[in-house]
Amino acid sequence: MSETRTPVLFIHGLWLHATSWRPWMDVFSAQGYDPIAPGWPGESPMVAEARETPEAVAGVGIDAVVEHYAHTIRALEQPPILIGHSFGGLIAQKLLGMGYGRAAVAIDPAQIKGVKPLPLAQLRSGFPVLGNPANRKRAVSLTAAQFRFGFGNAISEKESNELYARWTIPSPGRPLFEAAFANFSSHSPAAIDTANATRGPLLLISGQKDHTVPDVVTRATFKLYGDSPAVTELKQFADRGHSLTIDSGWYEVADYTLGWLTRQGFGAGTGVGRAAL
Template identity: 30%
Template sequence: MRKITAKSIVFITGAFVTNACWDEWRAYFEINGYKTIAPAWPFKNGTAADLRSRQPHDTDLAALTLTELTDHYASIVSRMPEKPIVIGHSLGGLITQIIVNRDLAAAGVAIHSVPTLGVFPYEYSFIKAGWKSLGIFSSLKKTYLMSFKDWQYAFVNEMSLEEQNIAYQQFTIPESKTVTRGALTTAARVDYKKEHAPLLFTAGSIDNIIPAHLNYRNYKKYAKNNSVLAYREFQGRNHFVLGQTDWKNDAEYILNWLKAT
């Protein structure tokens, strides 16, 4: 297996938050010699306050599909001078897996990833944290904005109230229910038997919306072949892992894994 030599990183944002959640991660990896980008989703350019002001009538975002979103990032990756490393969080982790499966990445890191099709998310905390975003009892023509109470449970559990409030104001934005529902369809399919670029899964012991057990079952779905495949669970990490006070420990682990692989 050839070592990872790529020096470009594409960060892929998950649902419910702005791409600004990667700012500190980008700075960390750039200090360590990488060129990075963290492109926004279509129709999500702007600050959290700007995007929330459009709620719930951002019809363009509401109509966005997971297939369109995945192809958006795949197009960005494909246009780069070299195959980049792709690092995605949550729904971005799912998209990362698909991009790796398409042979477009030099390596992939799926941080607290939404599972691919074939890994049924039966965990109670996943259902409690995420069911409203699927739009089962509301119109798909309107976007969904996570309430602060739901944010506390789904993203920032066990953080201080002040930290929870700051994170909510800085990062929480409306979401397309069509995209989140797409994660339960063939748009989220990968070929688990196919050989692929090195792929690392990371999970958090206190993540409610994507429990570690769910991450582990996604990791175990992949066939044991000639591919590099790794899994690491971090203690004390909730779904807001990118912005927790000790986020740098996770980033350092990923950096070292990339260098060693």
């Protein structure tokens, strides 16, 4: 009988296309995992097509994205490891708390309900969307300068512009509004079951120069899990910004993630059936 390959579900955040995970997928596949990276609901499979059809994702919110990935997971033979960046990190946490994953890695995750710090850099990063209430129902694109501040501030301007040209797409504004006002909503879609004692291990990763999700936000998220006996760990990368999953230093983050998964007992050949969870 051939060995079961552990599935890994990669979830991107706002303004990056699903194919931006390709280098990670290649590395995880070479290590014996079975990686997949579906786009968000309505997202075209190619960057150019996604840029030409922003209306396809306009109005998509957190709940719709969660159900989209939950549907994908239900079709798998076994529950996957979840790896998400930015809003993908929030989605990964939510899916883990709902029992849809074996473990999760949330990289620079968007703020969840209960997180109180709101640094000025984060406000500036979100202003292209939050500055206009009508953007809640629209898809919004970033300019190269906005991407440079929000994603590429810890790398050279040349590299930031190259990443912008290669990976950026229009993204729905609704998730940003949902996260920004989460603490004022009793039924916010940005709420996570942080007290879940039976969930799998969770690793939170922070870039300490991140403007979009500053380190203080990720640390505040980590503290919210303090009432759960389930494994929750925080790894901080100094001198890294929000582009840490796609810039020239991405492998350092991917390699740490692989090592952490191994330490948690989720090596590539440790696949189990859903009933074993």
